[in-house]
Amino acid sequence: MAAIIDSVLLTLIEKICVIVVAAYLITRTRSFSEILDGRLTAKNQAVMVLIFGAFSVFGTVSGVEVFGVVANVRDLGPVIGGLVGGPVVGLGASLIGGGYRFLQGGFTGLACSIATILAGSLAGLVYILNRRRFVGVVGAVILSALFESLHMLLVLLIAEPQTEAVLVVRATAGPMIVSNSVGAFIFALMTRNLIRERETALERDEYHSELEKKRLELKIAQEIQQSFLPDAVPRLQGFDLAATSLPAKEVGGDFYDFISITEGRTGLVIADVSGKSVPAALFMVLSRAMVRASASGERTAEEVAKIANDLIAADSKSGMFVTLFYAILDQEARTLRYVNAGHNPPLVLSGDTGDLTLLKTRGIAMGVMEDAEMEERKIKLSEGDVVVFYTDGVTEAVDYGLDQFGVERLVEIVRFNRHLSAADLVEKITGAVLAFSEGEPQFDDITLMVLKGERKNEGELRA
Protein backbone atom coordinates (compact mmCIF):
# COMPACT_ATOMS: atom_id res chain seq x y z
CA MET A 1 0.00 0.00 0.00
CA ALA A 2 2.77 2.37 0.99
CA ALA A 3 4.54 1.67 -2.29
CA ILE A 4 1.42 2.50 -4.29
CA ILE A 5 0.91 5.77 -2.44
CA ASP A 6 4.54 6.69 -3.03
CA SER A 7 4.34 5.99 -6.72
CA VAL A 8 1.10 7.96 -6.99
CA LEU A 9 2.65 10.83 -5.06
CA LEU A 10 5.78 10.76 -7.22
CA THR A 11 3.81 10.76 -10.43
CA LEU A 12 1.69 13.61 -9.18
CA ILE A 13 4.78 15.56 -8.19
CA GLU A 14 6.03 15.05 -11.73
CA LYS A 15 2.95 16.91 -12.83
CA ILE A 16 4.05 19.79 -10.70
CA CYS A 17 6.66 20.66 -13.30
CA VAL A 18 3.87 21.02 -15.79
CA ILE A 19 1.93 23.08 -13.26
CA VAL A 20 4.91 25.42 -12.78
CA VAL A 21 5.12 26.11 -16.49
CA ALA A 22 1.36 26.48 -16.82
CA ALA A 23 1.23 28.78 -13.79
CA TYR A 24 3.99 30.94 -15.23
CA LEU A 25 2.28 31.24 -18.62
CA ILE A 26 -1.18 31.90 -17.16
CA THR A 27 -0.01 34.53 -14.70
CA ARG A 28 1.76 36.39 -17.53
CA THR A 29 -1.37 36.81 -19.67
CA ARG A 30 -2.88 40.25 -19.99
CA SER A 31 -6.25 39.04 -18.76
CA PHE A 32 -4.66 37.74 -15.57
CA SER A 33 -2.90 41.07 -14.98
CA GLU A 34 -6.11 42.99 -15.53
CA ILE A 35 -7.95 40.77 -13.06
CA LEU A 36 -5.16 41.27 -10.51
CA ASP A 37 -5.66 45.01 -10.89
CA GLY A 38 -9.32 44.45 -10.02
CA ARG A 39 -10.51 45.28 -13.54
CA LEU A 40 -12.97 42.45 -14.23
CA THR A 41 -14.42 42.55 -17.74
CA ALA A 42 -16.58 40.05 -19.60
CA LYS A 43 -13.64 39.37 -21.88
CA ASN A 44 -10.91 38.74 -19.34
CA GLN A 45 -13.25 36.65 -17.17
CA ALA A 46 -14.21 34.55 -20.21
CA VAL A 47 -10.53 34.07 -21.07
CA MET A 48 -9.75 33.01 -17.51
CA VAL A 49 -12.75 30.62 -17.43
CA LEU A 50 -11.47 28.93 -20.58
CA ILE A 51 -7.84 28.78 -19.42
CA PHE A 52 -8.55 27.51 -15.91
CA GLY A 53 -11.29 25.20 -17.28
CA ALA A 54 -8.82 23.72 -19.74
CA PHE A 55 -6.29 23.42 -16.94
CA SER A 56 -8.88 21.53 -14.91
CA VAL A 57 -9.50 19.15 -17.84
CA PHE A 58 -5.75 18.70 -18.11
CA GLY A 59 -5.74 17.85 -14.39
CA THR A 60 -8.23 15.05 -15.04
CA VAL A 61 -6.55 13.54 -18.09
CA SER A 62 -3.10 13.77 -16.57
CA GLY A 63 -4.25 12.02 -13.41
CA VAL A 64 -2.83 8.77 -12.12
CA GLU A 65 -5.02 5.77 -11.96
CA VAL A 66 -5.39 4.13 -8.56
CA PHE A 67 -7.79 1.19 -8.23
CA GLY A 68 -9.62 2.40 -11.31
CA VAL A 69 -9.92 5.89 -9.82
CA VAL A 70 -7.91 8.83 -11.04
CA ALA A 71 -6.03 10.90 -8.45
CA ASN A 72 -5.58 14.30 -9.99
CA VAL A 73 -5.22 18.08 -9.76
CA ARG A 74 -8.56 18.79 -11.44
CA ASP A 75 -9.65 21.16 -8.64
CA LEU A 76 -6.53 23.31 -8.87
CA GLY A 77 -7.56 25.40 -11.89
CA PRO A 78 -11.04 26.32 -10.63
CA VAL A 79 -9.74 27.02 -7.10
CA ILE A 80 -6.98 29.37 -8.27
CA GLY A 81 -9.33 30.92 -10.83
CA GLY A 82 -11.89 31.56 -8.09
CA LEU A 83 -9.35 32.92 -5.58
CA VAL A 84 -7.85 35.32 -8.12
CA GLY A 85 -10.77 36.13 -10.40
CA GLY A 86 -13.87 35.69 -8.27
CA PRO A 87 -17.04 33.56 -8.51
CA VAL A 88 -17.58 33.88 -12.27
CA VAL A 89 -14.13 32.55 -13.10
CA GLY A 90 -14.21 29.95 -10.30
CA LEU A 91 -17.66 28.62 -11.22
CA GLY A 92 -17.08 28.81 -14.98
CA ALA A 93 -13.80 26.92 -14.87
CA SER A 94 -15.22 24.33 -12.47
CA LEU A 95 -18.21 23.73 -14.73
CA ILE A 96 -15.84 22.91 -17.59
CA GLY A 97 -13.57 20.73 -15.43
CA GLY A 98 -16.43 19.14 -13.47
CA GLY A 99 -18.53 18.63 -16.61
CA TYR A 100 -15.66 16.91 -18.33
CA ARG A 101 -15.17 14.66 -15.29
CA PHE A 102 -18.89 13.82 -15.22
CA LEU A 103 -18.75 12.71 -18.87
CA GLN A 104 -15.89 10.36 -18.00
CA GLY A 105 -18.33 8.40 -15.83
CA GLY A 106 -17.20 5.88 -13.22
CA PHE A 107 -18.74 5.27 -9.81
CA THR A 108 -17.16 8.42 -8.33
CA GLY A 109 -18.02 10.55 -11.39
CA LEU A 110 -20.93 12.42 -9.83
CA ALA A 111 -19.19 13.00 -6.49
CA CYS A 112 -16.01 14.19 -8.13
CA SER A 113 -17.68 16.61 -10.51
CA ILE A 114 -19.83 18.07 -7.73
CA ALA A 115 -16.69 18.44 -5.59
CA THR A 116 -14.90 20.35 -8.34
CA ILE A 117 -17.82 22.70 -8.94
CA LEU A 118 -18.15 23.28 -5.19
CA ALA A 119 -14.42 24.00 -4.84
CA GLY A 120 -14.45 26.56 -7.69
CA SER A 121 -17.58 28.27 -6.33
CA LEU A 122 -16.29 28.38 -2.74
CA ALA A 123 -12.98 29.82 -3.96
CA GLY A 124 -14.92 32.56 -5.75
CA LEU A 125 -16.86 33.23 -2.56
CA VAL A 126 -13.59 33.56 -0.60
CA TYR A 127 -12.48 36.19 -3.13
CA ILE A 128 -15.65 38.20 -2.44
CA LEU A 129 -15.38 37.78 1.33
CA ASN A 130 -11.74 38.89 1.17
CA ARG A 131 -12.91 42.22 -0.28
CA ARG A 132 -12.13 41.19 -3.87
CA ARG A 133 -8.49 40.50 -3.19
CA PHE A 134 -6.32 37.44 -3.51
CA VAL A 135 -6.01 35.64 -0.14
CA GLY A 136 -2.25 35.19 -0.35
CA VAL A 137 0.01 32.15 -0.36
CA VAL A 138 -0.82 30.64 3.03
CA GLY A 139 -4.54 31.19 2.53
CA ALA A 140 -4.48 29.54 -0.88
CA VAL A 141 -2.63 26.47 0.39
CA ILE A 142 -4.90 25.98 3.42
CA LEU A 143 -8.06 26.49 1.38
CA SER A 144 -6.82 24.11 -1.28
CA ALA A 145 -6.23 21.42 1.35
CA LEU A 146 -9.68 22.07 2.84
CA PHE A 147 -11.42 21.87 -0.55
CA GLU A 148 -9.63 18.62 -1.30
CA SER A 149 -10.72 17.17 2.05
CA LEU A 150 -14.25 18.23 1.20
CA HIS A 151 -13.81 16.46 -2.13
CA MET A 152 -12.92 13.24 -0.29
CA LEU A 153 -15.85 13.62 2.07
CA LEU A 154 -18.23 13.97 -0.89
CA VAL A 155 -16.85 10.81 -2.48
CA LEU A 156 -17.46 8.94 0.79
CA LEU A 157 -20.99 10.30 1.07
CA ILE A 158 -22.18 10.02 -2.53
CA ALA A 159 -20.22 7.29 -4.28
CA GLU A 160 -21.72 3.76 -4.32
CA PRO A 161 -20.70 1.11 -3.38
CA GLN A 162 -19.38 2.72 -0.22
CA THR A 163 -16.81 0.01 0.56
CA GLU A 164 -15.01 0.76 -2.70
CA ALA A 165 -15.30 4.47 -2.09
CA VAL A 166 -13.50 4.01 1.22
CA LEU A 167 -10.70 2.15 -0.56
CA VAL A 168 -10.39 4.87 -3.16
CA VAL A 169 -10.33 7.64 -0.62
CA ARG A 170 -7.75 5.82 1.45
CA ALA A 171 -5.50 5.51 -1.56
CA THR A 172 -5.95 8.99 -3.04
CA ALA A 173 -6.72 11.32 -0.13
CA GLY A 174 -3.10 11.93 0.86
CA PRO A 175 -1.67 12.38 -2.63
CA MET A 176 -4.55 14.54 -3.80
CA ILE A 177 -4.49 16.86 -0.81
CA VAL A 178 -0.72 17.20 -1.02
CA SER A 179 -0.49 17.63 -4.79
CA ASN A 180 -3.33 20.16 -4.97
CA SER A 181 -1.86 22.10 -2.07
CA VAL A 182 1.56 22.12 -3.69
CA GLY A 183 -0.01 23.24 -6.97
CA ALA A 184 -1.89 25.99 -5.13
CA PHE A 185 1.35 27.02 -3.46
CA ILE A 186 3.09 27.39 -6.83
CA PHE A 187 0.25 29.40 -8.34
CA ALA A 188 -0.14 31.53 -5.24
CA LEU A 189 3.56 32.26 -5.03
CA MET A 190 3.66 33.43 -8.64
CA THR A 191 0.53 35.46 -8.19
CA ARG A 192 1.87 37.13 -5.06
CA ASN A 193 5.16 37.92 -6.77
CA LEU A 194 3.29 39.37 -9.70
CA ILE A 195 1.19 41.56 -7.38
CA ARG A 196 4.36 42.83 -5.65
CA GLU A 197 6.10 43.42 -8.97
CA ARG A 198 3.18 45.47 -10.17
CA GLU A 199 3.04 47.48 -6.95
CA THR A 200 6.76 48.22 -7.14
CA ALA A 201 6.42 49.19 -10.78
CA LEU A 202 3.55 51.49 -9.88
CA GLU A 203 5.56 53.18 -7.12
CA ARG A 204 8.55 53.51 -9.42
CA ASP A 205 6.39 55.04 -12.15
CA GLU A 206 4.92 57.52 -9.68
CA TYR A 207 8.38 58.43 -8.42
CA HIS A 208 9.61 58.90 -11.97
CA SER A 209 6.68 61.05 -12.98
CA GLU A 210 7.20 63.14 -9.84
CA LEU A 211 10.87 63.61 -10.76
CA GLU A 212 9.92 64.38 -14.33
CA LYS A 213 7.42 66.98 -13.14
CA LYS A 214 10.02 68.61 -10.93
CA ARG A 215 12.57 68.61 -13.77
CA LEU A 216 10.03 70.13 -16.14
CA GLU A 217 9.14 72.77 -13.57
CA LEU A 218 12.80 73.75 -13.18
CA LYS A 219 13.15 73.92 -16.95
CA ILE A 220 10.03 76.06 -17.35
CA ALA A 221 11.18 78.43 -14.59
CA GLN A 222 14.59 78.81 -16.23
CA GLU A 223 13.03 79.40 -19.62
CA ILE A 224 10.68 82.04 -18.28
CA GLN A 225 13.53 83.81 -16.55
CA GLN A 226 15.95 83.64 -19.46
CA SER A 227 13.36 84.78 -21.99
CA PHE A 228 12.75 87.97 -20.00
CA LEU A 229 16.39 88.97 -19.74
CA PRO A 230 17.64 91.46 -22.35
CA ASP A 231 19.04 89.86 -25.49
CA ALA A 232 21.75 92.46 -25.88
CA VAL A 233 23.39 95.25 -23.94
CA PRO A 234 22.70 98.74 -25.31
CA ARG A 235 25.59 100.86 -26.54
CA LEU A 236 25.80 103.94 -24.36
CA GLN A 237 27.71 107.07 -25.33
CA GLY A 238 30.63 107.46 -22.92
CA PHE A 239 29.90 104.31 -20.95
CA ASP A 240 30.76 100.65 -21.14
CA LEU A 241 28.07 98.25 -19.96
CA ALA A 242 27.95 94.47 -19.53
CA ALA A 243 25.74 92.02 -17.64
CA THR A 244 25.13 88.33 -17.05
CA SER A 245 22.84 86.07 -15.09
CA LEU A 246 23.68 82.47 -14.30
CA PRO A 247 20.49 80.77 -13.09
CA ALA A 248 20.72 78.27 -10.25
CA LYS A 249 19.27 74.82 -10.91
CA GLU A 250 16.28 75.98 -8.93
CA VAL A 251 16.01 79.49 -10.32
CA GLY A 252 15.72 82.34 -7.86
CA GLY A 253 14.04 84.95 -10.03
CA ASP A 254 17.00 87.31 -10.47
CA PHE A 255 16.85 89.76 -13.33
CA TYR A 256 18.44 92.82 -14.81
CA ASP A 257 17.00 95.18 -17.36
CA PHE A 258 17.88 98.18 -19.49
CA ILE A 259 15.13 100.65 -20.23
CA SER A 260 15.61 103.27 -22.87
CA ILE A 261 13.77 106.29 -21.44
CA THR A 262 14.70 109.24 -23.62
CA GLU A 263 17.68 110.05 -25.80
CA GLY A 264 20.70 109.96 -23.53
CA ARG A 265 18.82 108.57 -20.50
CA THR A 266 18.72 104.88 -19.69
CA GLY A 267 17.07 103.05 -16.83
CA LEU A 268 19.18 100.31 -15.25
CA VAL A 269 17.54 97.62 -13.14
CA ILE A 270 18.89 94.76 -11.07
CA ALA A 271 16.58 92.74 -8.87
CA ASP A 272 16.17 89.55 -6.87
CA VAL A 273 12.78 87.99 -6.25
CA SER A 274 12.27 86.10 -2.98
CA GLY A 275 11.50 82.41 -3.41
CA LYS A 276 12.37 79.83 -6.01
CA SER A 277 11.31 78.11 -9.21
CA VAL A 278 8.13 78.88 -11.16
CA PRO A 279 6.55 81.22 -8.60
CA ALA A 280 9.76 83.27 -8.43
CA ALA A 281 10.08 83.33 -12.23
CA LEU A 282 6.50 84.54 -12.62
CA PHE A 283 6.96 87.19 -9.95
CA MET A 284 10.10 88.28 -11.77
CA VAL A 285 8.11 88.75 -14.99
CA LEU A 286 5.48 90.73 -13.13
CA SER A 287 8.02 92.95 -11.36
CA ARG A 288 9.96 93.60 -14.55
CA ALA A 289 6.78 94.62 -16.37
CA MET A 290 5.69 96.92 -13.53
CA VAL A 291 9.03 98.71 -13.48
CA ARG A 292 9.02 99.08 -17.26
CA ALA A 293 5.47 100.43 -17.20
CA SER A 294 6.41 102.95 -14.50
CA ALA A 295 9.67 104.05 -16.05
CA SER A 296 8.34 106.02 -18.99
CA GLY A 297 8.63 109.76 -19.54
CA GLU A 298 10.09 112.35 -17.25
CA ARG A 299 9.53 110.55 -13.96
CA THR A 300 12.32 110.60 -11.42
CA ALA A 301 13.81 107.34 -10.16
CA GLU A 302 11.94 107.88 -6.88
CA GLU A 303 8.60 108.25 -8.65
CA VAL A 304 9.25 105.17 -10.77
CA ALA A 305 10.13 103.13 -7.68
CA LYS A 306 7.05 104.26 -5.74
CA ILE A 307 4.66 103.56 -8.60
CA ALA A 308 6.24 100.19 -9.35
CA ASN A 309 6.17 99.27 -5.66
CA ASP A 310 2.47 100.08 -5.32
CA LEU A 311 1.68 98.04 -8.42
CA ILE A 312 3.74 95.08 -7.20
CA ALA A 313 2.46 95.30 -3.61
CA ALA A 314 -1.11 95.18 -4.89
CA ASP A 315 -0.30 91.88 -6.59
CA SER A 316 1.94 90.32 -3.95
CA LYS A 317 0.45 87.34 -2.18
CA SER A 318 2.01 85.15 0.48
CA GLY A 319 4.74 87.62 1.34
CA MET A 320 6.53 87.57 -2.00
CA PHE A 321 8.75 90.55 -2.57
CA VAL A 322 11.53 91.73 -4.82
CA THR A 323 14.64 93.63 -3.81
CA LEU A 324 15.28 96.04 -6.64
CA PHE A 325 17.80 98.70 -7.50
CA TYR A 326 16.69 101.24 -10.08
CA ALA A 327 18.96 103.90 -11.53
CA ILE A 328 18.63 106.45 -14.28
CA LEU A 329 21.88 107.02 -16.09
CA ASP A 330 22.21 110.42 -17.74
CA GLN A 331 24.97 109.94 -20.27
CA GLU A 332 25.39 113.67 -20.96
CA ALA A 333 25.51 114.81 -17.33
CA ARG A 334 27.33 111.58 -16.34
CA THR A 335 25.09 111.13 -13.34
CA LEU A 336 23.34 108.16 -11.83
CA ARG A 337 20.10 108.93 -9.97
CA TYR A 338 19.14 105.85 -8.01
CA VAL A 339 16.69 104.27 -5.64
CA ASN A 340 17.55 101.23 -3.61
CA ALA A 341 14.47 99.17 -2.76
CA GLY A 342 16.04 96.74 -0.32
CA HIS A 343 18.70 95.48 -2.69
CA ASN A 344 22.35 94.69 -1.97
CA PRO A 345 23.99 98.11 -2.40
CA PRO A 346 25.90 98.30 -5.68
CA LEU A 347 29.59 99.14 -5.41
CA VAL A 348 31.22 102.17 -7.01
CA LEU A 349 34.99 102.04 -7.26
CA SER A 350 36.78 105.18 -8.22
CA GLY A 351 38.89 104.64 -11.32
CA ASP A 352 41.64 106.87 -10.00
CA THR A 353 41.86 106.01 -6.31
CA GLY A 354 40.07 102.69 -6.02
CA ASP A 355 37.94 104.19 -3.22
CA LEU A 356 34.68 102.42 -2.53
CA THR A 357 31.19 103.95 -2.33
CA LEU A 358 28.09 101.87 -1.58
CA LEU A 359 24.85 102.93 -3.28
CA LYS A 360 22.53 102.78 -0.29
CA THR A 361 19.32 104.72 0.16
CA ARG A 362 16.41 104.50 2.52
CA GLY A 363 14.02 102.06 0.95
CA ILE A 364 12.27 98.75 1.35
CA ALA A 365 11.93 95.73 -0.89
CA MET A 366 9.11 96.14 -3.40
CA GLY A 367 5.86 94.32 -2.74
CA VAL A 368 6.25 94.45 1.04
CA MET A 369 3.92 97.38 1.62
CA GLU A 370 2.13 100.06 -0.35
CA ASP A 371 3.04 103.74 -0.02
CA ALA A 372 6.59 102.84 0.98
CA GLU A 373 9.06 105.70 1.16
CA MET A 374 11.73 105.46 -1.52
CA GLU A 375 14.66 107.82 -1.21
CA GLU A 376 16.49 108.96 -4.34
CA ARG A 377 20.16 109.84 -4.43
CA LYS A 378 22.58 110.96 -7.07
CA ILE A 379 26.18 110.14 -7.83
CA LYS A 380 28.46 111.60 -10.46
CA LEU A 381 30.49 109.09 -12.44
CA SER A 382 33.98 110.09 -13.47
CA GLU A 383 35.97 108.51 -16.22
CA GLY A 384 37.26 105.08 -15.22
CA ASP A 385 34.75 104.70 -12.35
CA VAL A 386 33.29 101.24 -12.09
CA VAL A 387 29.77 100.50 -10.81
CA VAL A 388 29.08 96.85 -9.92
CA PHE A 389 25.43 95.86 -9.52
CA TYR A 390 24.98 92.34 -8.15
CA THR A 391 22.57 89.99 -6.43
CA ASP A 392 23.20 87.99 -3.27
CA GLY A 393 23.96 84.91 -5.40
CA VAL A 394 27.37 86.52 -5.93
CA THR A 395 28.27 87.37 -2.35
CA GLU A 396 26.46 84.45 -0.74
CA ALA A 397 28.05 81.75 -2.91
CA VAL A 398 29.60 79.27 -0.48
CA ASP A 399 32.63 77.02 -0.59
CA TYR A 400 32.79 73.48 0.85
CA GLY A 401 33.13 74.86 4.38
CA LEU A 402 30.02 77.05 3.93
CA ASP A 403 32.19 80.18 3.98
CA GLN A 404 30.66 82.92 1.88
CA PHE A 405 32.29 84.68 -1.04
CA GLY A 406 31.41 87.93 0.67
CA VAL A 407 31.40 91.61 -0.25
CA GLU A 408 35.04 92.19 0.72
CA ARG A 409 36.33 89.64 -1.76
CA LEU A 410 34.13 91.15 -4.46
CA VAL A 411 35.42 94.64 -3.70
CA GLU A 412 39.04 93.48 -3.84
CA ILE A 413 38.58 91.78 -7.20
CA VAL A 414 36.93 94.86 -8.69
CA ARG A 415 39.51 97.21 -7.20
CA PHE A 416 42.37 95.14 -8.54
CA ASN A 417 40.83 94.75 -12.00
CA ARG A 418 39.14 98.12 -12.42
CA HIS A 419 41.21 98.87 -15.52
CA LEU A 420 39.43 96.03 -17.36
CA SER A 421 36.44 96.56 -19.67
CA ALA A 422 32.94 95.98 -18.29
CA ALA A 423 32.60 92.65 -20.11
CA ASP A 424 36.00 91.45 -18.86
CA LEU A 425 35.14 92.49 -15.32
CA VAL A 426 31.88 90.53 -15.47
CA GLU A 427 33.82 87.50 -16.64
CA LYS A 428 36.50 87.99 -14.00
CA ILE A 429 33.97 88.21 -11.16
CA THR A 430 31.81 85.26 -12.26
CA GLY A 431 34.98 83.22 -12.79
CA ALA A 432 36.14 84.03 -9.26
CA VAL A 433 32.76 83.19 -7.73
CA LEU A 434 32.50 79.88 -9.59
CA ALA A 435 36.09 78.96 -8.68
CA PHE A 436 35.40 79.84 -5.04
CA SER A 437 32.31 77.62 -4.86
CA GLU A 438 33.69 74.86 -7.07
CA GLY A 439 32.22 71.47 -6.31
CA GLU A 440 29.34 72.99 -4.36
CA PRO A 441 25.87 73.24 -5.90
CA GLN A 442 24.91 76.74 -7.02
CA PHE A 443 22.14 77.62 -4.58
CA ASP A 444 21.06 80.92 -6.05
CA ASP A 445 21.15 82.82 -9.32
CA ILE A 446 24.37 84.74 -9.87
CA THR A 447 23.51 88.05 -11.51
CA LEU A 448 25.92 90.80 -12.25
CA MET A 449 25.92 94.09 -14.15
CA VAL A 450 28.95 96.32 -14.59
CA LEU A 451 28.84 99.95 -15.74
CA LYS A 452 32.08 101.70 -16.42
CA GLY A 453 32.72 105.33 -17.29
CA GLU A 454 34.84 105.29 -20.40
CA ARG A 455 37.96 107.39 -20.40
CA LYS A 456 37.93 109.95 -23.18
CA ASN A 457 40.76 108.33 -25.08
CA GLU A 458 39.14 104.86 -24.75
CA GLY A 459 35.98 106.19 -26.31
CA GLU A 460 37.87 107.92 -29.06
CA LEU A 461 39.96 104.84 -29.73
CA ARG A 462 36.87 102.73 -30.03
CA ALA A 463 35.03 105.27 -32.13
Next chain:
Amino acid sequence: MKIDNKSSGDVEIILPAGRLDAPSSEELQERMVGLIDGGCRKIVANFSGVEYISSSGLRVMLASLKRLRKAGGDLKLARLHPYVRETFEIAGFTQLFEIYDREEEAVGEFGRQDRPSQ
Protein backbone atom coordinates in the same frame (compact mmCIF):
# COMPACT_ATOMS: atom_id res chain seq x y z
CA MET B 1 16.88 72.68 10.78
CA LYS B 2 16.32 72.51 14.52
CA ILE B 3 13.49 74.79 15.61
CA ASP B 4 12.75 74.89 19.33
CA ASN B 5 9.84 76.71 20.77
CA LYS B 6 8.65 77.66 24.23
CA SER B 7 5.94 79.78 25.80
CA SER B 8 6.01 82.73 28.10
CA GLY B 9 2.47 83.51 29.12
CA ASP B 10 0.52 83.98 25.90
CA VAL B 11 3.69 84.74 23.92
CA GLU B 12 5.18 81.95 21.85
CA ILE B 13 8.96 82.06 21.40
CA ILE B 14 10.55 80.21 18.51
CA LEU B 15 14.27 79.52 18.34
CA PRO B 16 15.45 78.38 14.93
CA ALA B 17 19.05 77.21 14.80
CA GLY B 18 21.36 77.05 11.81
CA ARG B 19 21.28 78.49 8.31
CA LEU B 20 17.92 79.85 7.27
CA ASP B 21 18.23 79.05 3.56
CA ALA B 22 15.57 77.93 1.05
CA PRO B 23 14.98 74.37 2.38
CA SER B 24 15.08 75.27 6.08
CA SER B 25 12.86 78.27 5.42
CA GLU B 26 10.15 75.84 4.35
CA GLU B 27 10.44 74.09 7.70
CA LEU B 28 10.20 77.42 9.50
CA GLN B 29 7.24 78.36 7.33
CA GLU B 30 5.40 75.18 8.33
CA ARG B 31 6.13 75.87 11.99
CA MET B 32 4.94 79.47 11.78
CA VAL B 33 1.80 78.52 9.89
CA GLY B 34 1.15 75.81 12.50
CA LEU B 35 1.49 78.30 15.36
CA ILE B 36 -0.69 80.95 13.73
CA ASP B 37 -3.32 78.43 12.62
CA GLY B 38 -3.30 77.14 16.19
CA GLY B 39 -4.46 80.56 17.36
CA CYS B 40 -1.13 82.01 18.43
CA ARG B 41 -1.04 85.79 17.88
CA LYS B 42 2.07 86.92 19.76
CA ILE B 43 5.31 85.45 18.53
CA VAL B 44 8.90 86.30 19.32
CA ALA B 45 11.57 84.91 17.03
CA ASN B 46 14.81 84.50 18.94
CA PHE B 47 17.45 84.41 16.20
CA SER B 48 20.47 83.85 18.46
CA GLY B 49 21.04 80.51 16.71
CA VAL B 50 20.66 81.83 13.16
CA GLU B 51 23.93 82.76 11.47
CA TYR B 52 22.56 83.23 7.96
CA ILE B 53 19.23 84.17 6.44
CA SER B 54 18.42 84.06 2.72
CA SER B 55 15.67 85.90 0.89
CA SER B 56 13.49 82.81 1.35
CA GLY B 57 13.93 83.22 5.10
CA LEU B 58 12.99 86.89 4.89
CA ARG B 59 9.89 85.93 2.94
CA VAL B 60 8.73 83.53 5.65
CA MET B 61 9.22 86.20 8.31
CA LEU B 62 7.39 88.77 6.21
CA ALA B 63 4.48 86.45 5.41
CA SER B 64 4.13 85.57 9.11
CA LEU B 65 4.32 89.23 10.15
CA LYS B 66 1.63 90.20 7.64
CA ARG B 67 -0.69 87.43 8.79
CA LEU B 68 -0.18 88.20 12.46
CA ARG B 69 -0.66 91.97 12.12
CA LYS B 70 -3.82 91.39 10.10
CA ALA B 71 -5.12 89.24 12.95
CA GLY B 72 -4.21 91.87 15.54
CA GLY B 73 -1.03 90.15 16.63
CA ASP B 74 2.65 90.76 16.00
CA LEU B 75 5.98 89.08 15.34
CA LYS B 76 8.96 90.60 17.13
CA LEU B 77 12.58 89.70 16.60
CA ALA B 78 15.30 89.31 19.18
CA ARG B 79 19.05 88.67 19.29
CA LEU B 80 19.94 89.07 15.62
CA HIS B 81 23.49 88.23 14.60
CA PRO B 82 25.20 91.21 12.95
CA TYR B 83 25.13 89.50 9.57
CA VAL B 84 21.46 88.61 9.84
CA ARG B 85 20.62 92.13 11.03
CA GLU B 86 22.44 93.47 7.99
CA THR B 87 20.33 91.29 5.70
CA PHE B 88 17.18 92.67 7.35
CA GLU B 89 18.57 96.18 7.01
CA ILE B 90 19.47 95.86 3.33
CA ALA B 91 15.98 94.65 2.45
CA GLY B 92 14.55 97.54 4.45
CA PHE B 93 12.86 95.14 6.85
CA THR B 94 14.18 96.91 9.94
CA GLN B 95 11.50 99.51 9.19
CA LEU B 96 8.91 96.79 9.44
CA PHE B 97 9.94 94.57 12.32
CA GLU B 98 10.46 95.50 15.94
CA ILE B 99 13.91 94.22 16.79
CA TYR B 100 15.25 93.77 20.33
CA ASP B 101 18.63 92.91 21.75
CA ARG B 102 17.17 90.52 24.32
CA GLU B 103 14.36 88.00 24.15
CA GLU B 104 12.85 89.20 27.45
CA GLU B 105 12.55 92.74 26.08
CA ALA B 106 10.58 91.49 23.09
CA VAL B 107 8.31 89.36 25.29
CA GLY B 108 7.97 92.24 27.77
CA GLU B 109 6.95 94.61 25.01
CA PHE B 110 3.91 92.42 24.27
CA GLY B 111 2.97 92.67 27.96
CA ARG B 112 3.44 96.45 28.00
CA GLN B 113 1.24 96.85 24.91
CA ASP B 114 -1.50 94.78 26.58
CA ARG B 115 -1.81 97.11 29.55
CA PRO B 116 -4.32 99.86 28.80
CA SER B 117 -2.59 103.22 28.55
CA GLN B 118 -3.68 105.59 31.28
